[in-house]
Amino acid sequence: MIEYRNLRVALLGAGSVGAQVVKLLLQHGDELAQRSGAGLELVGVAVRDLDAPRTADIPKHLLTTNAEELILGADIVVELIGGLEPARSYILQALNSGADVITANKALLATHGPELFEAAEQVGAQLYYEAAVAAAIPIIRPLRDSLAGDRIQRIMGIVNGTTNFILDRMDTAGESLEHALATATELGYAEADPTADIEGYDAAQKAAILASLAFHTTVPIDKVYREGITAVTLDQVEAAKKAGYVVKLLAIAERVTDPATGVEGVSARVYPALIARTHPLATVHGGKNAVFIEAEAAGDLMFYGAGAGGVETASAVLGDLVSAARRHVIGGPGVAESNNANLPILPIDRVITRYQITLSVVDQPGVLAAVATLFSEHDVSIETVQQSVAPLAPAERAGDTELGATLVIGTHQAAEADLSATVLALAASAVVHSVTSVLRVEGNE
Amino acid sequence: MIEYRNLRVALLGAGSVGAQVVKLLLQHGDELAQRSGAGLELVGVAVRDLDAPRTADIPKHLLTTNAEELILGADIVVELIGGLEPARSYILQALNSGADVITANKALLATHGPELFEAAEQVGAQLYYEAAVAAAIPIIRPLRDSLAGDRIQRIMGIVNGTTNFILDRMDTAGESLEHALATATELGYAEADPTADIEGYDAAQKAAILASLAFHTTVPIDKVYREGITAVTLDQVEAAKKAGYVVKLLAIAERVTDPATGVEGVSARVYPALIARTHPLATVHGGKNAVFIEAEAAGDLMFYGAGAGGVETASAVLGDLVSAARRHVIGGPGVAESNNANLPILPIDRVITRYQITLSVVDQPGVLAAVATLFSEHDVSIETVQQSVAPLAPAERAGDTELGATLVIGTHQAAEADLSATVLALAASAVVHSVTSVLRVEGNE
Structure with a gap:
């Protein structure tokens, strides 16, 4: 029997993900220790309400309402309470004390990511977040x-x-x-x-x-x-x-x-x-x-x-836990989050994409030519056109014009700014009753 | 401008994958250094024929026919020559000298994997092989x-x-x-x-x-x-x-x-x-x-x-190269290959699976009952039966029996041993002309 060094794991939050993490950790502890090279000792689970119902049983003696105290002395802190605060403060406390942190908190990462990664790098701790995107899918x-x-x-x-x-x-x-x-x-x-x-x-x-x-x-x-x-x-x-x-x-x-x-x-x-x-x-x-x-x-x-689910997300959290444990066994800093490319972030109007635009137009000769001219004036090239004649909706009937036509136009790739300008011009055109649908088209042609 | 420590990379083999590794390594060297925290200096490419045509240009001065000499002093050795020998000897030489090794050689891993992993563990080196299965797909x-x-x-x-x-x-x-x-x-x-x-x-x-x-x-x-x-x-x-x-x-x-x-x-x-x-x-x-x-x-x-292709496979090799470089920067041993579960490996007849069996049978009353009895005698439960009457192939016509029927039988899950015994019994049955097709069915029902 191999004696493993024990790592102290503190869990914050016992919702649908947290409860499953506890269950799997207690159930497969030996297996995880073999794979990590270290024992993973769950030292406590911080919750708001000690008596709230859980999706999996958690031993009473592990529950506490004092998160700060629990974080003290933990080697690895797992944050599963979600939201910005107090999650952010807890994570900063943990990182500053040198603990590795595992989180599934996408809102927090998207909002305060740089601050958290910076704090981790300062002390050589790691921040893991496999569960924050697409739950169980390793991405x-x-x-x-x-x-x-x-x-x-x-x-x-x-x-x-x-x-x-x-x-x-x-x-x-x-x-x-x-x-x-x-x-x-x-x-x-x-x-x-x-x-x-x-x-x-x-x-x-x-x-x-x-x-x-x-x-x-x-x-x-x-x-x-x-x-x-x-x-x-x-x-x-x-x-x-x-x-x-x-x-x-x-x-x-x-x-x-x-x-x-x-x-x-x-x-x-x-x-x-x-x-x-x-x-x-x-x-x-x-x-x-x-x-x-x-x-x-x-x-x-x-x-x-x-991409969701308590036990599925728990799988990603446990994967991170094994990674964190291995790093503790190996020693040395892990991989720092890299923002070394530091590219400019472009607004939506600089994106190159394709559109599919559905128009309700008057049914008279020359309409397609008029519409096509509006596209070319905005440097947008048309790839496909489908035209069908159909009775107009009552609201669109003007005088004795009872019939209209529907045009579905697919464009080649063009700058988003030109595409949206084209749509504005179409909406203002006399031959167009209404722009019924505008959708971008993605994926390679 | 950050000064990176340089890691010496030796490449063995310059086939369709190797040539692309060289190309990408030379092209994106700076980016890879930023991500690795270390410069990746390609010190040489061992080939059999210095003048063979390549799918990407390799600077002449990098080519050598002396693989053993190239391996000496390399921090990381990338083996892309394939086959069992001399790939095995080269990898052992590299690992024994303390170098990390990256390989795409599935035949070698499937045959001599334990020997190679053992050699790596002895000296605390790492063996990476992301490219060996499904090429570019991270698995x-x-x-x-x-x-x-x-x-x-x-x-x-x-x-x-x-x-x-x-x-x-x-x-x-x-x-x-x-x-x-x-x-x-x-x-x-x-x-x-x-x-x-x-x-x-x-x-x-x-x-x-x-x-x-x-x-x-x-x-x-x-x-x-x-x-x-x-x-x-x-x-x-x-x-x-x-x-x-x-x-x-x-x-x-x-x-x-x-x-x-x-x-x-x-x-x-x-x-x-x-x-x-x-x-x-x-x-x-x-x-x-x-x-x-x-x-x-x-x-x-x-x-x-x-799952194949020179440049696609090169992507997986370069990912391993960055991992190896990061490990050199961090120091300490990496994750050892774990065979700690050491489960018994079961032969095919212990597998539980489903079958779909197509039979050509005589077209007379009681055939389905006879066939079903053969299944139940072997503890195989039938899930679906499709029966169609069709003219027999000439070879299967016996005397004046011109018509036969086709039975397509899908089973529930059963032990492979029972399923194959059922097929043997069917083939020997008097009501069965021939067992036309036997295929396993996989994926959850």
Whole structure:
């Protein structure tokens, strides 16, 4: 029987993830010790309410309401309470005392990441956060280590299970956004207040973390462009389906050359976009997550799995725990978070993308020519046009014009600024009744 | 300008992968130094023929035919010559001198892995091999680090691009195996001698490596059960398609409880199997690879990408190079290869799986009952039966019996030993003309 040195592990928070971490840690302690080269002794679990119900049993003597005291003397602190405060203060206390910290707190990392990484580097401690993006899917470590010798060009992630579930229901079951959201709430895929998910805030935090890591550049959350899914209609989803696309909420981190200045920079953005049904991301159904990476040498990679869930997220936390323990056994500093590339972060209007625009137009000769002229005046090249004649909606009937036409126009790649200027010009045009739908198209042609 | 300590990198082999490693290393040297914390100085490239053509330019002064001399004094040795010897001797020489070694040599790892890992551990050196399985797809590091806190239940990998290309052509273009192999050769997906791929030897080596890593148990290549794809017929592929399946060559590493003894062990095996078209592995087309992992806590994960190619494989090699360099900067030993679980390795007949069996039977009353009795006598439970009456092939016509029936039987999970005994009994039965097809079914029901 090998005698292992014991490492003292303090856990902050015993919610759905924390309770599972405790369960697995107590259940598989011997196995984890063998793999780590050190015993992982859970010295306590800090909670707000000692008597709150838990999803897994936690021995009473481990529970405490005094987080600060628990952090004192811990070798490794696992922060699973979420939110900005007191999580930030606890983590800083732990790092300053020399403890390694493991967190799943994406909001905190996207907001105060640089401060935390700086604190860790000052004392030679490590901050691990595999669970902060896409839960159980290993993505932080592959980006930081496996692809360290490569150059990432673009990351497109389905990193929010709630919105993917909703969009998937709209696509596969023909439910409206409201209906699909109700289904998601009923089945536990959406929280009582779904704002953070459906407005894209959660995905934006993950985009900030992925972009920072992939491009070795600090990308603060307020530089992430964000649109949620609340404006996505069933009509859009069904039209996309007919055209061979599916609508997905994508978190995108991209190396972009500013079309105005030629300077290389980073774009981080979140919006619902069309991707081809043949794209690997189109096969990601329900509440699943996936991160698609385009790298210069490695080519296209995809990482797929559960993006939420207590036990799934606990798997990522325990992986980090073994890494932290191994580092304690080995000694020496770990890998510091690198922001040495320090690229400029470009606003959304410098992004190069494609649009699919649906227009309700008057049905008369010369309309297509007029519309096409507006595109070319803004340096946007049209790739496809589909025209269909259909009765106008009552609101759009003007005088005796009872018939209108629908134009679906797909563009080639163009600068976002030119594309949005084109849409404004279309909306103001006399031949256009209304701009029915504007969606970006992502994924290589 | 930061001054980095220089690490001396020796490269053995300048084939399609080696030449790309040189190119990327020279091109992105500064970036890699920033990420590693050390300069990566390529001190030489050992080749057999100084004047052989290369896929990327290598400065003349770096080339040498003297590998032993090059290894002397190197901090990191990258072995990309392949095959067992002299690769094994070179790697042992490098490890014994204290150098870290990076290799993409799956044949060598599957055959002499324990000897090499032992040599590394003796001197505190590291052996990296991310490129040995599924090329650019990060799979070794996620298994060793990210999932270190979890328990792997099963890995199913499409880890051979050649056979996936062939089976995909049969499925999507309706080509025969011979035709699809010819297409693969023509397009560069198959080598002139495709034996290692189509007979499953290449996949078996990868299965041995994955099983060893996932279950912390040394799994030698001769304990891997192996069937190639040469017996797969277009009829099987088309029947699978109709039934909602696709045929894939799977490398499987599984934690199995021996049905005879109740002892937990490991099974490593390679064979063509049916998987449901709704399974994420079914979406892996052409020459792509993917590794599907079922873990106790993390649930289902999939890693997808290019499984071959010079530049793609070079990405994995460079990732290892950065890891090795970081370790040199940090100091101390790295993570030793762990075989501490040391589980027994079970032969194929202890595996629990499902079968789909196609039978040509006589068309008379009571046949299904007779067949069903044979199954139940061997403790195999039938899940589905599809029966169709069809004219018999001329060879199977006996006397005036011109009509026969086809039975397609899907079983529930059963021990492989019972399933194969059932097939033998069926073949010997008077009511069965022939057993037309036997394929295992993988993936959760």
